[in-house]
Amino acid sequence: MLWVVSSAEEHSPHTRAVAGSNPALPNQPKECIKKENSMENLKQILESLYELQQYDTAIGKLKKQIQTAPLEIEKKKLELENKKVETETIKKNYVSLNSLKKEKEALLATKEEAINKRSVELNSVKSNDAYKAILLDIEKAKADKELIEDQILESMMKIDEEIIVIKSAEKDLKDFEIKVKNEIAQIEQVTQTQQKEVSNIEMSREEQKKLIDKTFIDQYERIREGRGGQGICLVEKDACSACGTMLRPQLLNQIQKCAEIVFCDGCSRILLKK
Ligand SMILES: [Zn+2]
Numbered sequence: 001m002l003w004v005v006s007s008a009e010e011h012s013p014h015t016r017a018v019a020g021s022n023p024a025l026p027n028q029p030k031e032c033i034k035k036e037n038s039m040e041n042l043k044q045i046l047e048s049l050y051e052l053q054q055y056d057t058a059i060g061k062l063k064k065q066i067q068t069a070p071l072e073i074e075k076k077k078l079e080l081e082n083k084k085v086e087t088e089t090i091k092k093n094y095v096s097l098n099s100l101k102k103e104k105e106a107l108l109a110t111k112e113e114a115i116n117k118r119s120v121e122l123n124s125v126k127s128n129d130a131y132k133a134i135l136l137d138i139e140k141a142k143a144d145k146e147l148i149e150d151q152i153l154e155s156m157m158k159i160d161e162e163i164i165v166i167k168s169a170e171k172d173l174k175d176f177e178i179k180v181k182n183e184i185a186q187i188e189q190v191t192q193t194q195q196k197e198v199s200n201i202e203m204s205r206e207e208q209k210k211l212i213d214k215t216f217i218d219q220y221e222r223i224r225e226g227r228g229g230q231g232i233c234l235v236e237k238d239a240c241s242a243c244g245t246m247l248r249p250q251l252l253n254q255i256q257k258c259a260e261i262v263f264c265d266g267c268s269r270i271l272l273k274k
Contacts, residue, residue: 049270059201060229073184087172094162219270227242231270
């Protein structure tokens, strides 16, 4: 074992405030692990840890994408269902137009029947007034008949238009169904590839883990869990690249010496200067 835990207590107020409530934060005091070997050794370990984090980040990103895939598929299926309902509504318009036309045709038949009946009655009528009354009835029925015929014609034209609309909607639906099915198949394929990728990265991660002492891994993982998947971060322009906190000269000096693990004052992540 190359590393020992020192008794130095250097928790920042920020770390102290959350250490009890958040198990992901390091329970060990800051700058707690003292080095007994060369500084190159610690730097190598931190770099390996940083690389491990890159595997973790890639795995996390892929798993998130894999998780959203079923929702995406459900969304596509719902879109298809809505399109089917839309097409059915168009078909209902056609059905109601057709039944309206049939009603009018039945009405036309009764009018024609009435005209014929009254025409027969004309032959046997005795008085002039009765004759005139029947003629009037016949005229009225003929006028009604013409009106109904116009309405039937109008319905037929609407039905013809509706047939075109239905055919187009059915084609749209068919095309949309093919499109959605392809998209779903593609999502499933991508998910499968991502799952394989995750397995591969997990294998590489296991190999990477072997390069690092468990103490560091545990510490990194505790921080990582409570810090959005980032347990170690780079120092850039004398600041923590994760939270932006400017680092104290003393910390910068310690990082430079690479004699012990240094944690950010702002976010408690492990700091690494490349
Ligand atoms: Zn920070």
